[in-house]
Amino acid sequence: MSSLVKCPHCGLRPREEFTIRGEVATPRPSAGADEATWFDHVYLRDNPRGEHREYWHHSSGCRRWLVLTRNTLTHETSDVVDASTLKTEGAQ
Amino acid sequence: MRYSALSLLGNAFSKNKNWKPAWRNPDPKPNYDVIIIGGGGHGLATAYYLSKVFGVRNVAVLEKGYLGSGNIGRNTTIIRSNYLLEGNNPFYEFSMKLWEGLEQDFNFNAMVSQRGVINLFHSDAQRDAYTRRGNAMRLHGVDAELLNRDQLREKLPFLDYENARFPIMGGLMQARGGTVRHDAVAWGFARGADQNGVDIIQNCEVTGIDRDGDQITGVQTTRGAITCNKLAMAVAGSSSHVAKMVDMRLPIESHALQAFVSEGLKPFIDTVVTFGAGHFYVSQSDKGGLVFGGDIEGYNSYAQRGNLACVEHVAEAGMAMIPALSRVRILRSWGGIMDMSMDGSPIMDRTHLANLYFNGGWCYGGFKATPASGYCFAHLLATDTPHETATAFRMDRFARGYLLDEKGVGAQANLH
């Protein structure tokens, strides 16, 4: 979905209401991680042709950060979740 | 066949029946000294300069579609060298100098038109930033001129000076900037490279890269396996996709940028103008269409198309600059895929593999860079050392912190 996004909190909304940050990179490293791990997190991207997970912020709506699973070839979105669930899920 | 007044006249008499193909359509040979992946502007220019300047002629250019089917044929045709940073400015100026002699060099009229590029500013802060940039250009001997409102009004009387939400204060002009007929650049380089013996192989998609340890041995393609001594990537837009074949992750995201053309109009605007209070740049093609563009879509994309929100955004900025556009109709929009790097500047360097060379990350500045990118990449391929104007485009600058961030927005690709 690159014209409309189904915000899990607000429903179907247009692209204009969102701020896009880009790829969900590797998780933010722990404080003690080395520079290489940090470099990877801050700079390197998979940038796949196909399914892609990325951060969108519903800045003109609920102001929640979302994670979209979207296909970069077809622009079809298969999943939208609140971004806070990433870390909670990761911890489980 | 060399193009000349005589050849044109001669062929006119023979009803244009005797023109020869501009390039051969060869089958791939089993082995090349250098394989260049990507038959777009940069790949073809690399092959051209490799064969012409560095004497490397056993070269193949592999193109998955038709030659010039990438961004060389889907941009807004602007050339300029108005860069700020020491790592960028000399490279783009080198490119400008190559543009200035290109047509005689490759005997193909690409309609290089140095009609001037003007960047408008609307606030004191923008004026100061352009002063800094213009002075950086001047330091390198690049032409730059700061125009005030009155000078601008004389050149571009139809901009909105009276009823503008963000009044225009002036502009930074590079008189040597301008436009080039984009497709012709690909064709000119292709024809020149072909004449030097380079094999340009169309409809040949690379599907895998063969290696032996840290050596590349060749590529798998839709037209069979080909071996090579050196492998060069010039696939901006798809860099991450190809790099993945050798497990390389890049500081690059792919983003779609739309460009537009209006219906053909009688002469309307005779320079390239960039709006400073929104995303819009425009020039008029020799056929009369206003060619213009704006910002990238914002989301990662490999689809060569965009969405309506961005179209409206561009149109709004355009009309804020030129109110008379209201009844001008937009004919067509198209999309290209940009390699958006994490600092907004390109990467041209050797890689972790001994004989793999990378050229990409051009963001939306690839077109103007085409000749210098080809020249410098050829230099790197032939000599294993970067050309003196391209020493800053190193791959490790991100890890080491020597960034080339013209905009100062940091490690977020879609902001550059």
Add this chain to the structure above:
Amino acid sequence: MTSFRIDGGTLIDRHDVRRFTFNGEVLSGFGGDTVASSLLANGKQLVGRSFKYHRPRGILTAGAAEPNALLTIGRDGRRDPNTRATMAELFDGLEARSQNCWPNVNFDIGAANGLLGPLLGAGFYYKTFMWPAAFWEKVYEPLIRKAAGLGRASYDPDPGYYEKCWAHCDLLVIGAGPAGLAAALTAGRAGARVIIADEGAQLGGGLIAEGSSIGSKPADAVLGDLVGELHALPNVEIKKRTTVFAAYDDQVFGAVERVQKHLPEHEINPHRAMERLWRIVARQVVLATGAEERPIVFGGNDRPGVMMAGAMRTYLNAYGVAPGKRVALFANNSQAYQTALDLEARGIEVAAIIDPRTCPNIDYDGKARLIAGAMVRDTSGRRAIKSITVRHDDGSDEVIAVDALGVSGGYSPIVHLACHRGGKPVWSDAHVGFMPPENTDGMTSCGAVAGKTGIAACFADGGTAAVKALAELGVMSEAASLPGVEQAEEKADPIQPIWRVASSKGKAFVDYQNDVAASDIMLAMREGYDHVELAKRYTTNGMATDQGKTSNVNAIGILAENKGVSPGEIGTTTFRPFYTPVSFGALVGASKGMDFQPVRKSPLHGWAARNGAKFVETGPWYRSSWFPKDGETFWRDSVDREVNTVRTKVGICDVSTLGKIEIFGADAAEYLNRVYCNAFLKLPVGKARYGIMLREDGFVYDDGTTSCLGENHYFMTTTTALAAGVLTHLEFCAQVLWPELDVRMASATDQWAQMAIAGPKSRDVLSKIIDDDISNEAFPFLAAREVSMFGGRLKGRLFRISFSGELAYEIAVPAGYGESVADAIMAVGEEFGIAPYGTEALGVMRIEKGHVTHAEINGTVTPADLGMGKMVSVNKDDFIGRVMNLREGLVDPSRPSLVGIMPKSPSDKFATGSHILNPGDDVSLANDQGYVTSMCHSPTLGHAIGLALVKNGPSRVGEEVVIWNGLAGTTVTGILCNPAFVDPENEKLHA
């Protein structure tokens, strides 16, 4: 002049006579006419000139695909260049002019280009104009550019109002021909929310031109019934004059409604849109866009009077206009025979029907002579057709005198909208055309675009398509039963493709507007430009305003024929938005001029205005930049006075535009400690602290102060420029990086009117309105807390912070009270000599004090570059940017760092953006030492001062440098110095 208007015409109203001008000549037509139909009725066959050769051109079509009849309509701000005469509705007083011709359309000097035809073949310009090199710039290019384009655009602003609108539906039906109408009726009866859009002024599409009966009823009566029922259904929205121009992701369709383009100026409602952009969100779509009749590529096929056979039928039946007196038809399919029958029914002589098929399977019982197995190879006539030359199957030629020729080379389904999202059309040998792609999610094609022929078959198909689309939504429906449907049968009607008449004499055009002939396509092939995209780009076929609607398939056919492959193997060029051109006005809507972007106004805007402020655009805000007093003629007079007032007495400045964020939660302190690079964990209640926020890449993002107002309650300020960005960043940190922390944020920028009260007398002034003790002991530097004001009648937040370097406070009060409080401060401050000051004076004072703003925090600096390296915590485990801030390149000692700069001679001036060179060095980028980030005239010091980022700056204080401004052609000797020009010991702050 002969009139070609005859009886009949279902669309026109003969009582409504409308006068218009064409190239200055006064003509008349009727209500319901298009400009094209009225020109034809007036016998105007020659209406325009082609782009390259300036060949005479006439009206080819009756619809959106028109390549030739492009006119400039209207004048001044209402001038529309390149308007298709076939789509423009006639109104009284309309002014139309031909384009690309001089001195006029009948005699055009540019036609001389035609003589150079052999030289000007496809791509000729790539091979020439290179010698001598200097001539390109001076001679060739100006000539080429002068010849550019067709119509001339106005430089006047458009007085019309435009707007945008969203629409939602279960089913969007695109095209209101028989298939679309049947689909809409089917869905409408089933109760679905339906939008049906059509580019025409009337619904009906192919039904409009249908002269005969359908079932037992006349076609126009059937149409009337259908439209009547649709109008009566409340769940069906009908959009006439609405072109769906593009299909975008997620079933969003762009459409433009020409709301008032058909009205004369005096009837235009200035409050209603001229054009309205619709953004239609559709759950399902029925594509009923029909098919485009194809021209045939033969010699002289561009002569005025050559027209599509279907267009002839439209002009005849819908507008009562005869295409000629003696007409021939050249067609490879049977639909054209209906045109012959209709012509004959109106008493127009049909001289011949030339059909390349040897045994056409047709049931034509008219009077015309049928010439089978033959082709038209040439035409004659200077400004309009006089005769055609027919090549018989035995190789003999025959010249037939005609004044019009109808042509039909088959039908190209209008698949654009099915392909805008990347779908590729599929070649069909049976239909001799490219059909819509097979897998278009949510879009069902029907009618002619799906290859159906005949009204009844389209009715049936439309109903079926709607049933299918609604089933996807779980809605059961029944296809609307329409006249003739039960008798609908698919008739075998094999079309014989002709991509090019090989025996053509003279130029055989493929793309009329761009003058691309068959020989050009073949030349492109010979030269290696044989891919369909390369051929297009080399010849410019399909790149004109009609985007190849009539030319692309023929060009593909020619390529295929010459390569000996199927057109399907050649494939099409990419179908891209827009289906037909869309005006900037429509895409912009109301967001133009001063309404380009919304305005944000400070709660103190009115107060500032009353005090004479000059405002300046700062992002969306208007900020007060200075407050001129009587007698001050130059901005700096005011700014200098404002600075002096603050430095010696007291001033008041509106700082409400700073971003303000309320931060709550049990983990708020921990959170702040992680988002700032300096320590925040132990900030006590009642205290403010300056903080620097880094980006994760280790560079400075923003700075500001955060105050602890209570347990688990903080109040952050950001810069004006980055207020939105910082909040978004903070939310990212809270929601994505550390959702486990209890931290909640609310933007409070608009809640508070905030004023800086600065100067040695600021405490005296504030004491008069604040009830609490604000003495230095009770309220020291960096104190921050809620205070009672005006005898307990108002609560505000007081912060003892200073950007100017003076004893200063910022007081925040609820926004509605802002003006009142500012007025009160002005009143009580009068005895102390208070004056309002603006952002200019604020800027001067912060430079004098060496404080940084985004002129220095430009996204490429580290805290150390700004002289604040010591602020970066070395004790904290983690904060945003900690690790990347330590990279080699960010700690490189030669990085440009903040330093003050002033001219050696106090009378010298210099500019921000100047670069710094070492004395004696060559002027070169390699010798660049840095640049001036900010400068001002310091009224306190009496000369220019500045801040600069200079290599090793702080260690070079006292050095002489060159301040180089090549743009202005000036060099000034400068001295590097401490950036704190005023009160470096911070004595004033703590006073």
Add this chain to the structure above:
Amino acid sequence: MRDYPLENRSAFSPDVAVGTGAAINLAPVPGGFVIHVLGDAKSDEAALKQVLAKIAPELGADVRKSAPNQWFWVGDAAVYSDRLTELQAGLVNQFALADQTHGRVRMRLSGASSRTVLAKGTMVDLSADLFAIGQSAMTQIGHIGAMITRIEDDSFELIVLRSFAASLWDELHHMAAEFR
């Protein structure tokens, strides 16, 4: 300054035109309060809502959801900051209250064409079956963020940042002009 005449000014100029047509009518909603209620993101929303449901009627407040675990309390009575402090004290860990009475401006758009006018600005489908009376949406009207709440069949309340209020007003004014 104990008797200095303090005045709470509207974001609109006093002479702002108020339409009275049947088709369309735009009017500021003066006075009252707007409080941003922020629950902990990790709490159970239903439980938070219950707490809110208990205290809201006491203030005569309409509770409009703005985000997960966040609401706007909107009411027509004046609520003074002391009362807010008192409320906050009673709710310490569950909710944080941010007074937005001055930061947000309310206006009402009503009349038969109100939905058509709003469709010129927002993508949210406001048809009655999808957007019932009492329902709210944080969205964008043109370029300006706003909260839309359906008050009656043909009546919507808009809440907008104070600094944008005049701009939004002007925009709505233009959009509604054809119906006046």
